[in-house]
Amino acid sequence: MSARIPMTLPFGGAPLCGEAARAVAAVRLQALAADLPDGLTARMMDLDDSNLLADFRVRVVATLEDPDHYRMAGEVGNFVADHLGEKGLTAGIFRHEGRSGDGSGGRLVAYGALGLPSGKDPNRGRDLDLPEAELPWVAHMSSAMVDPSERGRGLHHRLIDWRIEVAEALGRRHLITTVSTRNHRSWGHLAGHGIYPKRLVRVGGDLVRLLVHRDFTADPIFDTASAELVAVEELAGRWDVFERGHVWGRVAVGDGAALRWYALCGREKGSAGA
Numbered sequence: 325m326s327a328r329i330p331m332t333l334p335f336g337g338a339p340l341c342g343e344a345a346r347a348v349a350a351v352r353l354q355a356l357a358a359d360l361p362d363g364l365t366a367r368m369m370d371l372d373d374s375n376l377l378a379d380f381r382v383r384v385v386a387t388l389e390d391p392d393h394y395r396m397a398g399e400v401g402n403f404v405a406d407h408l409g410e411k412g413l414t415a416g417i418f419r420h421e422g423r424s425g426d427g428s429g430g431r432l433v434a435y436g437a438l439g440l441p442s443g444k445d446p447n448r449g450r451d452l453d454l455p456e457a458e459l460p461w462v463a464h465m466s467s468a469m470v471d472p473s474e475r476g477r478g479l480h481h482r483l484i485d486w487r488i489e490v491a492e493a494l495g496r497r498h499l500i501t502t503v504s505t506r507n508h509r510s511w512g513h514l515a516g517h518g519i520y521p522k523r524l525v526r527v528g529g530d531l532v533r534l535l536v537h538r539d540f541t542a543d544p545i546f547d548t549a550s551a552e553l554v555a556v557e558e559l560a561g562r563w564d565v566f567e568r569g570h571v572w573g574r575v576a577v578g579d580g581a582a583l584r585w586y587a588l589c590g591r592e593k594g595s596a597g598a
């Protein structure tokens with residue numbers, strides 16, 4: 325393991341939540357909004373957006389190329405109420421089709437949600453066996469969805485960056501979530517931002533999911549001598565990979581119809597894996 329640097333806890337040792345956390349998140353959202361492609365704006369969403377967010381999620385889930393990519397059965401609590409209310413922060417990206425200033429709020433085309441568990445709330449830090457004392461400093465990279473017509477324009481990458489900045493600003497040193505092994509675009513993007521698949525876990529009954537994690541106080545280094553490629557279709561059955569190390573990224577091999585996706589697996593430098 326990399327050496328852990330003790331982090332100074334901001335805000336007198338208690339995690340910010342509620343309106344104070346929203347204010348921190350809103351400030352960080354200004355940078356994202358300033359850099360969006362033409363016709364798009366961003367704003368914090370709140371409980372008044374509940375129907376908008378719920379409908380959008382149902383629409384995107386209905387269009388998934390593989391239903392396993394996102395299963396609402398794997399969620400805990402009330403996703404919409406939690407992430408628009410006290411237990412989370414959600415940014416929405418909107419497309420304005422009319423003239424600017426026409427008074428319409430625009431069409432929701434993407435969101436990114438960050439969960440801020442507290443107290444006895446479900447906390448993915450437990451799946452990672454984090455010490456109890458660290459659980460208040462966990463943020464959940466809960467989910468992001470982009471309208472199919474707006475994909476490939478960097479919206480997901482931007483929403484990942486925004487959530488990383490907000491979690492770090494709030495002193496939530498652990499960013500954690502679960503992702504389908506087959507949704508390699510999603511976990512590949514997260515791994516590209518240092519949020520690596522560390523374990524396989526079962527959620528919502530019998531769904532096998534990657535538990536992905538970044539600790540802002542650690543800077544893990546890949547031991548390339550241990551590199552191994554595992555086809556993404558096989559990853560859900562490869563618990564052994566996570567006994568030896570973890571996944572560092574995704575790799576494409578081949579072109580066109582022959583293109584295949586692989587997980588790049590291996591040890592962390594300095595770890596005592598096999």
Ligand SMILES: CC(C)(COP(=O)(O)OP(=O)(O)OC[C@H]1O[C@@H](n2cnc3c(N)ncnc32)[C@H](O)[C@@H]1OP(=O)(O)O)[C@@H](O)C(=O)NCCC(=O)NCCS
Nearest residue numbers: 393394467468469470475476477478479480481507509510
């Ligand atoms: C997974 C998902 C969120 C990706 O969204 P997206 O907005 O298309 O992703 P991005 O545009 O950020 O990235 C896709 C590609 O766009 C390209 N791109 C274009 N402009 C870019 C920019 N400004 N910055 C970064 N990448 C950019 C990149 O090449 C990137 O390639 P990569 O996959 O090799 O990194 C989207 O497919 C989706 O909503 N899927 C269904 C729901 C889901 O699975 N959600 C995730 C689980 S919660």
